[in-house]
Amino acid sequence: MAARQLVLLRRGYSSAGAAEYLHRSIVPTMHYQKSLPRLPVPKLEDTIKRYLNAQKPLLNDDQFRKTEELAHQFEKGIGRELHEQLVAQDKQNKHTSYITGPWFDMYLKSRDPVVLNFNAFMSFNPDPKSEYNDQLTRATNMTVSAVRFMKTFRAGYLEPEVFHLNPEKSDTEIFKKIIRFVPSSLSWFGAYMVNAYPLDMSQYFRLFNSTRLPKLNKDELFTDEKAKHLLLLWVSRNISLLFAIKCLLKLLSKFYFTSK
Numbered sequence: 001m002a003a004r005q006l007v008l009l010r011r012g013y014s015s016a017g018a019a020e021y022l023h024r025s026i027v028p029t030m031h032y033q034k035s036l037p038r039l040p041v042p043k044l045e046d047t048i049k050r051y052l053n054a055q056k057p058l059l060n061d062d063q064f065r066k067t068e069e070l071a072h073q074f075e076k077g078i079g080r081e082l083h084e085q086l087v088a089q090d091k092q093n094k095h096t097s098y099i100t101g102p103w104f105d106m107y108l109k110s111r112d113p114v115v116l117n118f119n120a121f122m123s124f125n126p127d128p129k130s131e132y133n134d135q136l137t138r139a140t141n142m143t144v145s146a147v148r149f150m151k152t153f154r155a156g157y158l159e160p161e162v163f164h165l166n167p168e169k170s171d172t173e174i175f176k177k178i179i180r181f182v183p184s185s186l187s188w189f190g191a192y193m194v195n196a197y198p199l200d201m202s203q204y205f206r207l208f209n210s211t212r213l214p215k216l217n218k219d220e221l222f223t224d225e226k227a228k229h230l231l232l233l234w235v236s237r238n239i240s241l242l243f244a245i246k247c248l249l250k251l252l253s254k255f256y257f258t259s260k
Helices: 002-014 044-058 061-076 078-092 100-108 135-154 173-179 187-192 239-256
Strands: 162-164 196-198 210-213 220-223
Touching (some): 100 220, 173 187, 187 196
Antiparallel strands (some): 162 196
């Protein structure tokens, strides 16, 4: 039964080369990346103002007056010095955002359990087609779809992530045909002119072949884009399941992990 299901899936996915990718965007995946504007360091005065506005509903009048006094002392004292250091650091690291370091530190230095506190998970509704809800069939379909996404991204065919405020103008084939010829160093601004905002995709490469390596004080993110293995975890003593997994690996290796 398992072998027959895999043969059917093999026929469906290997019948056409187009099935190798999710789609082929005419705008390269990272076309906007070089021209993305950097996250600006907010003014210290604005930060203090936002902080006090957030505290006001939580405090009584006496507590708020004390908090306001401390906030203004901070603004005129050590806060000003720290802000100047932050601005100087930002100018020295124009390849990234000022918040990137603290953001990664927050996750990679944390010693809390990763599974419950940081790892995302997904749950899925049953497939509308009941015959696709068999565990082996569904696992195979999801795996093949994930690999297609990976190959689409790595080939540069994945549609760039763009937030469209006026999709009638920007999310059109005409716009895409024009914007693909705009140099990457200017392409973000071309999208901005039609009220479209390309988003940062710099971490997409971490979606596959990536792991978190435990270190003493701060863990390390590691990605091996040359890896071609697929890790499957299961709890079963069913020998037929082991056979099915071997068939699945063979199928995926033949059709989706060919080198380019």
